[in-house]
Amino acid sequence: MWVYQKMLQYPARVRSTNPRLAKVVITQYGGPDGELAASLRYLTQRYTMPIPEAKAALTDIGTEELAHMEIIATLVYNLIRDASIADIKRAGMDGYYADHDKALYFVNAEGAPWVASYIQSKGDPITDIHENMAAEQKARSTYEYLIQLSDDPDVTDTLRFLWQREIVHFQRFGEILNLLHDYYGRQHVFDMKGWDPKGGQ
Amino acid sequence: MNAQQKEMLLRIMELQFAATELNLYLDTHPDDMRALQEFRMRSQELMSAKMEYERVYGPLLNYGLGMTGRTWQWIEDPWPWEVNWRRS
Numbered sequence: 001m002w003v004y005q006k007m008l009q010y011p012a013r014v015r016s017t018n019p020r021l022a023k024v025v026i027t028q029y030g031g032p033d034g035e036l037a038a039s040l041r042y043l044t045q046r047y048t049m050p051i052p053e054a055k056a057a058l059t060d061i062g063t064e065e066l067a068h069m070e071i072i073a074t075l076v077y078n079l080i081r082d083a084s085i086a087d088i089k090r091a092g093m094d095g096y097y098a099d100h101d102k103a104l105y106f107v108n109a110e111g112a113p114w115v116a117s118y119i120q121s122k123g124d125p126i127t128d129i130h131e132n133m134a135a136e137q138k139a140r141s142t143y144e145y146l147i148q149l150s151d152d153p154d155v156t157d158t159l160r161f162l163w164q165r166e167i168v169h170f171q172r173f174g175e176i177l178n179l180l181h182d183y184y185g186r187q188h189v190f191d192m193k194g195w196d197p198k199g200g201q
Numbered sequence: 202m203n204a205q206q207k208e209m210l211l212r213i214m215e216l217q218f219a220a221t222e223l224n225l226y227l228d229t230h231p232d233d234m235r236a237l238q239e240f241r242m243r244s245q246e247l248m249s250a251k252m253e254y255e256r257v258y259g260p261l262l263n264y265g266l267g268m269t270g271r272t273w274q275w276i277e278d279p280w281p282w283e284v285n286w287r288r289s
Contacts, residue, residue: 004263006275011286017261024277056228064221069208074282154287175229 002063009067010161013154014078019091022079023109024149028072028162030106030114033138035072039065041119041135043127051183054176057174061169068162074105075155126184129177136170202284209254210284213261228233 028034040130042062080093080102088097095111106114120131143163150156202210223240230236251261252268259274260267269275 003266005212005217006261006263006281007217008281008284009218010213011211011214011284013288014288053229053231057225060221060225060228063227070281077282096232168222170227172229179229 008074009064010071012071012074012158013024014075017082017087018152019083019088019093020078021150021152021155022076023091023093025072025146025155026076026107027109028142028146029069029076029104031108032118032143033135035065035069036106036114037118038135038139039069040081041121042132043173044121048123049125051179053179057172061172064165065113068165071158071162075158076104077151079155101108124182126177127137129173133170133177135175136166140166140170145184197198202279206258209250213247213250213254216243216250219243239275
């Protein structure tokens with residue numbers, strides 16, 4: 001089960017109302033390389049992991065991604081909370097406003113809703129961990145583009161924190177991949193115990 | 202949220218981050234005794250900082266895992282997305 005902690009993982013600061021910035025940052029809420037996708041990907045892959053380190057890492061990283069989703073939601077919420085209709089129109093956020101007012105919804109920067117096909121759960125642990133390493137790199141790149149687009153130094157500060165977390169998660173998944181290779185290496189020898197490496201049977 | 206509450210909460214967030222980071226590291230390095238020792242230390246500090254905070258401001262955790270006083274403080278504002286963390 002899960003419990004909620006009544007605090008953010010990082011103090012997400014916003015300097016001023018900025019629906020233009022909210023419109024792009026929201027992609028890390030419901031976009032292809034966003035935090036919802038990351039969290040659900042890891043939490044659904046963990047069931048078929050064969051080694052304890054992988055089950056733990058997917059549970060813990062998947063849980064941390066939920067906290068990142070909350071940080072992104074906090075940024076978007078505070079960037080648009082005090083925006084006027086004129087601000088929203090000027091920022092090109094009127095399409096979003098027509099469907100959602102200022103509520104949080106899972107969309108990418110262009111307004112396309114989140115879909116499960118953003119993620120995969122393939123059953124082969126080596127395949128899944130490769131997917132996750134790619135996902136962390138894609139999220140890292142997205143944060144770099146958002147940092148380039150950000151004109152609010154406080155928002156940039158939080159984006160930099162999240163950017164660093166992608167790098168740490170990539171590192172942990174790389175270690176899991178090595179552990180899986182060790183595990184299958186041992187399995188391989190065990191499964192082929194009748195096989196003589198010198199060539200005889 | 203007043204300055205003292207913010208300061209206490211920020212300290213908890215820092216300790217929580219240290220514990221989270223060590224937790225992930227230990228998931229792939231379960232035999233690293235130095236990291237384990239560091240985790241145990243941070244975890245102790247985190248628990249006592251949370252207890253001190255909760256005694257005054259109410260539970261940080263739901264479902265009975267936080268400290269509950271004589272009133273139901275769990276529903277009290279502000280919620281995490283409503284706290285103004287701007288340095289003034």
